Amino acid sequence: xxxxxxxKHLLLLFFVLSLLMPNTGKAAVPFTDMKSTHWAFExxxxxxxKKIISGYANGTFGPKRTLTEAEFLVMLNRYNCLNDKxxxxxxxxxxxxxxxxxxxxxxxxxLNGYTNILLREKPVTRGQVARxxxxxxxxxxxxxxxxxxxxxxxxxxxxxxxxxYADYAVDQPLTRAEAAVFVHRLAxxxxxxxxxxxxxxxxxDDARFPLPAHFMPEGAVEFPKPEEDxxxxxxxxxxxxRLQSVDIEKETLIANGVDSTFITLTLKDCFGKPIPYEESxxxxxxxxxxxxxxxxxxxxxxxEGDFLSAAAASSTSVLSDGPDVTVKVTAxxxxxxxxxxxxxxxxSYESKNDKMACYRTPVTVDLSYMxxxxxxxxxxSPSIAANGYAAATVTAKIVQPGGQTMTNYNGRVxxxxxxxxxxxxxxxTFSNGQASAQVTSLSTASPVEDxxxxxxxxxxxxxxxxxxxxxxxxxxxxxxxxPGLSVGSGCARDQLEVAFIIDSSSSMKQSDPERLRVSKSQxxxxxxxxxxxxxxxxxxxxxxxxxxxxxxxxxxxxxxVFQSGGTNIAAGMEKxxxxxxxxxxxxxxxxxxxxxxxNEQQVLARVKEARDLGITLxxxxxxxETQLNEDLLQKVADETGGRYFHVExxxxxxxxxxxxxxxxxxxxxxxxxxxxxxxxxxxxxxMTNSTFYMNTMIEKACEEEVKRVVLRLHSINGHIDYxxxxxxxxxxxxxxxxxxxxxxVYFDEGTFLAFDEAGVLIGKRVISINRNN
Numbered sequence: 163x164x165x166x167x168x169x170k171h172l173l174l175l176f177f178v179l180s181l182l183m184p185n186t187g188k189a190a191v192p193f194t195d196m197k198s199t200h201w202a203f204e205x206x207x208x209x210x211x212k213k214i215i216s217g218y219a220n221g222t223f224g225p226k227r228t229l230t231e232a233e234f235l236v237m238l239n240r241y242n243c244l245n246d247k248x249x250x251x252x253x254x255x256x257x258x259x260x261x262x263x264x265x266x267x268x269x270x271x272x273l274n275g276y277t278n279i280l281l282r283e284k285p286v287t288r289g290q291v292a293r294x295x296x297x298x299x300x301x302x303x304x305x306x307x308x309x310x311x312x313x314x315x316x317x318x319x320x321x322x323x324x325x326x327y328a329d330y331a332v333d334q335p336l337t338r339a340e341a342a343v344f345v346h347r348l349a350x351x352x353x354x355x356x357x358x359x360x361x362x363x364x365x366x367d368d369a370r371f372p373l374p375a376h377f378m379p380e381g382a383v384e385f386p387k388p389e390e391d392x393x394x395x396x397x398x399x400x401x402x403x404r405l406q407s408v409d410i411e412k413e414t415l416i417a418n419g420v421d422s423t424f425i426t427l428t429l430k431d432c433f434g435k436p437i438p439y440e441e442s443x444x445x446x447x448x449x450x451x452x453x454x455x456x457x458x459x460x461x462x463x464x465x466e467g468d469f470l471s472a473a474a475a476s477s478t479s480v481l482s483d484g485p486d487v488t489v490k491v492t493a494x495x496x497x498x499x500x501x502x503x504x505x506x507x508x509x510s511y512e513s514k515n516d517k518m519a520c521y522r523t524p525v526t527v528d529l530s531y532m533x534x535x536x537x538x539x540x541x542x543s544p545s546i547a548a549n550g551y552a553a554a555t556v557t558a559k560i561v562q563p564g565g566q567t568m569t570n571y572n573g574r575v576x577x578x579x580x581x582x583x584x585x586x587x588x589x590x591t592f593s594n595g596q597a598s599a600q601v602t603s604l605s606t607a608s609p610v611e612d613x614x615x616x617x618x619x620x621x622x623x624x625x626x627x628x629x630x631x632x633x634x635x636x637x638x639x640x641x642x643x644x645p646g647l648s649v650g651s652g653c654a655r656d657q658l659e660v661a662f663i664i665d666s667s668s669s670m671k672q673s674d675p676e677r678l679r680v681s682k683s684q685x686x687x688x689x690x691x692x693x694x695x696x697x698x699x700x701x702x703x704x705x706x707x708x709x710x711x712x713x714x715x716x717x718x719x720x721x722x723v724f725q726s727g728g729t730n731i732a733a734g735m736e737k738x739x740x741x742x743x744x745x746x747x748x749x750x751x752x753x754x755x756x757x758x759x760x761n762e763q764q765v766l767a768r769v770k771e772a773r774d775l776g777i778t779l780x781x782x783x784x785x786x787e788t789q790l791n792e793d794l795l796q797k798v799a800d801e802t803g804g805r806y807f808h809v810e811x812x813x814x815x816x817x818x819x820x821x822x823x824x825x826x827x828x829x830x831x832x833x834x835x836x837x838x839x840x841x842x843x844x845x846x847x848x849m850t851n852s853t854f855y856m857n858t859m860i861e862k863a864c865e866e867e868v869k870r871v872v873l874r875l876h877s878i879n880g881h882i883d884y885x886x887x888x889x890x891x892x893x894x895x896x897x898x899x900x901x902x903x904x905x906x907v908y909f910d911e912g913t914f915l916a917f918d919e920a921g922v923l924i925g926k927r928v929i930s931i932n933r934n935n
Contacts, residue, residue, distance in 0.1 A: 193223035200225065202339035205346035212349075214240045215342060220901045224852045225339035231275050232259040232282040234291060234341055235266055238298065241345050243354040256889040257282060258897075269358025271297045279893050280844060283855050289332025291344065292318075293363065298348075300357030304365035305332055306378070311371050317347045326377050404520055406430055406485065408527060411672075417531035418565035419495035420538075424672045425527055426488040427506060432520035439484030439759050442668070442702045442728040443518060444509040447489045449476040451502035451531065454492040457481075457671070457726070479509070481727045483668035483701075483758065490671065493531045495565040500531040533563040535628040537575070537637040539616045541601070544676070548643035550605030556585075556639065558616040559596045562628070569595040574620040577601075580876055580911055581612040583643075589619060603643045609816045610643045611928050613911055636910055642813055647682075647689040647820055649827045657748045658826070659710075661696040661738040661777075662687070662720070663731075665756040665784075668701070670725040673757040673785040674812040680720050682815045683755070687713040687720075690827060694748075696741040700734030701727030709741045731756055732764035739768065742775055750777040751826050754798070755815075757784040759791040765798065772802050780804040780822050784812060787843060808861060810843055841868065841916045841925025848932045852900050856884065858914050858927075860892040867924060870917040883915075 191207045200206075202225060209215040214237055217223045229237075239262045257263070257279050266273055272293045275282030292308035295317065303311055309330040312318035320329035336344075348354070406428040415421040431437055447455045457480040480489055491504060508521035542555040558575045560568040575597045577585050586600035597616075604610055615638045621629040662683050670679070687695060695716040697707040701724075708719040735754070742750050752772070772779055779802040781795040792808065799806040805825070807818035845858035856873045871886045871894040886894040910933075916925035 191223075193217050193221065195222045196225060200339075202343050205342040206339065208346050208349070209237075209342040212241070214345060215338070218852045218901075219899050220852075222852065223338065224850075225337060227338050227850050227852055228285040228335040229338055229341050230283050231273060231286040231290070232257070232262070234286045234294070234336065235259060235262050235271075235273065237341055237345060238294070238356075239265065241348065241354060242298075242356040244356055255279075256887075257895075269297070269356055270360065270362055271358065272363035279889065279891070279895075280846070280857055280859070283848070283857060283895075285335035287332060288330060288334050288336050288340070291336050291341075292330070292332070295344065295348070296367075297359050297363060298356050299353070300359065301370065302359050302361075302363050302365060302367045303371060304368055306373065307365070307368040307371045310373055310377065314371060315351070317344060327373075402525060403434075404430060404432070405525065410527060410529075413528070414530045414532055415491075415493035416536060417493050417496040417498075417500060417533045417563070418536065418538075418561060419493065420565065422490055422492040423529070424488060424490050425504060426486055426669075426672065427525060427527075429482070429485045429487065429521075431517040433517065435517075437482075437485035438761065439667075439729040440702055440733075440761060441484055442481045442726075443487075443512045445480050445482060445487050445512075445521075446507050446509060447478050447480055447487075448505045448507075449491065449502055450505070451500045451529075452476050452494045453502055453504075453529070453531070454494070455504065456490045456492070457488075457668075481668055481701075484728045486669055488668050488672055491529060496531060497533050497564040499533055502529040502531065503527070504529060535563055535568075535625075535631050536561045537616055537618060537632050537635075539614065539637050539639040541614065541639050541641050544640065545642040545644050546603045548603050548606045548610065548645040550603060552603045553586075553600045554603075554641065555598055556601050556614050556616075556641075557596055557598045558590075558637070560592065560628075560632070567595040568625075571595050571625065572622045573618060576617045576619045578615050578617075579612055580615065581610060581643075583612055583614075585614075601641065606643055607645055608820075609645065609813060611813060612641050612643060613638045613930075614641055615910075638910065644816060647685050647816065647823055649689055649823050658690075658692040659694040659696070659742055659748050659750045660687075660690060660692045660826070661698070661741065661750075661752040662716075663734045663738045663752055663754040664697070664699045664720070664723050665729065665731075665734075665758065666699040666701045666705075666724050666726065667729040667756075667758055668726050669729070669757050669785075669789070673789075674725075676812060677723070678812040678815050679755045679784065680723050682819055683753075684717040684720055686753075686819045686823060687717045690823060694743075696738055698734050698737035699723050700730050700737070702730050702733075704730065704733030704735070704737040706737045706741070710743075729756065729758040729760050730764075731758075731760040732768045735765070735768040735772070739771055739775060739777065742777060744775070746776060749826075750775060751780065751804075752777050753780045753782070753822060754795075755782045755784060756790075756795075758789060759794075762791065762794050765794060769798050769801050778802050778804045781806045782815065782818050783808050784815070786810065808843065842914050842927040845914055845927055845929045846932065847873070847912050847929050849900070854898045854900055856886055856896045856898075856912070858886070858894050860894065860916065862892060864916070864925070865892050867918050868916045869919045870921075872915045872917070874913040874915055876911065876913070 191210055196203055196206055206223060236259055259282060263276060267276055289305040292312050293303060293305055296303045296308045296311045301311065306327060309327055309332060313325045318330065319325065321331050322329055409426040410423060412423040415423055429437055449455050453476060455476060455478045457478050478489065480487060487506060504527045505524045507524040508518050512518045513522045537558055538561050539558050546552045546554045556577055560571040562568050571592055574589050574591050576589050577599045578588065579585060579601060581604060583604055584602040590597035590599055601614055618632055664679055691713050694710050695713050696710060697716050697719060699705055699707055707722050708716040738752055779798050781799045783790040783792055783795045796806040809815055809818055841861055841864050843859045843861055848855040860868050873884045873886060874881050884896055886896045889895050911928055911930050914927045914929065915923060918924050
């Protein structure tokens, strides 16, 4: 009888349990990195079953992985339940999300990647997502009001629950887990139809979502936002409507007294109008945490390598380069984590001008300093002769938090070269906290950039916590093997007049931090050794460095080149042209080096003067294409019989100068599309935990010649090649799952290779890999 009762109880228990266990018919989340206790599990589960998201081939979801703009757009489009997605992408747009972008364009969603395909693969920020979600619902909001929209509609509770602007973290990249949560919360409202905007986003609906008191940081001023073309991506997110953009090289530095970053503000005047590049204004820049703020404007007269204004100070005065205000910030040495505000305020004199009066209210930029142990790697000379026997000393040292060398650290370090350069020894024991080896240069006819790595192979057990930090990161220093410039002994240089016109504007402190435009011009002067030489430089005005003189005399005067103020190319041309003779029997050449834009009408007036005087102009655009007026520089060269060179990195100036040297002295015309190192532009390599992105653009002049683009990844045992896909418009890209390449990647760089139809190598470029784990 007891057995019968127990059996009944057992059957009843099974029945009750079956009622408590839901039968949803859903597929279980298959991701090995998504446990049921994860804060975003419910949303990831929902999104997976709705086929809005998927995982990776290795069975993971990657909840902490950042999402690109294209990936978020695809998620949002999968959620959209409207049946109006018949918009067809252009034939020239071969991006994998081209169809989604064409549809989003028809809805006027505020995306960055409409006209610049590379921006589609950039991480999307939380602030940008707020604007996109608001536009999905039919509201045209700027970033500030879009953050408030997310709070009001319970789509976000901020990062800490305070629910103000700072708490929303607009500049923080969106993770895959956060994206699933945002879309899930959208679904809970029952609205799945994308409304979109009737016109390009301008923030016209901001007034419909007013900001509560204390929403913005204390002292912050919100100005009316001018209309903007949503097709043109901003350089960086910025909610201060006085600014066009804010560019921060690194937002987090190591608090060692050495690590540094450049900050550039691009301003508008107080009426929302562009500021001409020929103008310059004085600003004061301050650090609240005692970091060194430097303008690095004036170089000493003796070429010893020191900036006269680079003494450590927490404030400095800086002249703008037209709308651009640039400073270099060096982290303080600290054993504690620090937050900093770099404050920019117009000088009291400039503030009397109505156009700049609004900058009496400072602009602030946030930085943070992290205290951590390091294995610091340095080289005695960042550039050594590429002759196969020149050498430099590579040194590694253990540094404790705060920047002090650990003199009592016992261990060994292993050095190796990404390019296979010879090292005097590979494994070195620390002595007084340091380990050193000699690296011997490669023998090469063109400049080669190498990376020397240092790896801790034997650690000191007394510092186990520090060892983990050091061994979890890669440590390296760059070195350039430079063959210098050369010219055939039989090349005539009689009756030759050469002028150098060099940019001395403020932006050069970041575009050319090593001042290679000076040292390489000195090499070119010495190698060419023309009978008559001249030099001028320019910022907001033109200045003559040296009138008709010997190569040695002009070379010494080039130390007067600085980096301060605006960009007036025409003024520099005028000063140089004034020194040329009127003798039509002499060959006259001028070389213009600049990283900026300038008044086109004034420059073209000087071009007419050059033609009248018989001057051939070679132009070099230094830096990214976005900051240059390449059409103007190309026109200047074309109309005077010269050549234009785009030099993205200042270390490539040698290649351009060697080509100019051959043409000017020996009449050897370069027949290819561009010198080898300049075939590629806007090249990026980005690696996440799950995916490796390879992207590059080809210079316009090379589009007919380049038929294949390959990325070569270097490992200690050899290399592996991946062929990129031609996406159209000179854009090549490839995306690989990390599971396919984890066994191969060893060094933190790859080499892009360009081949012509016959398989001949016509261009190559080494790029560092950006790791976003």
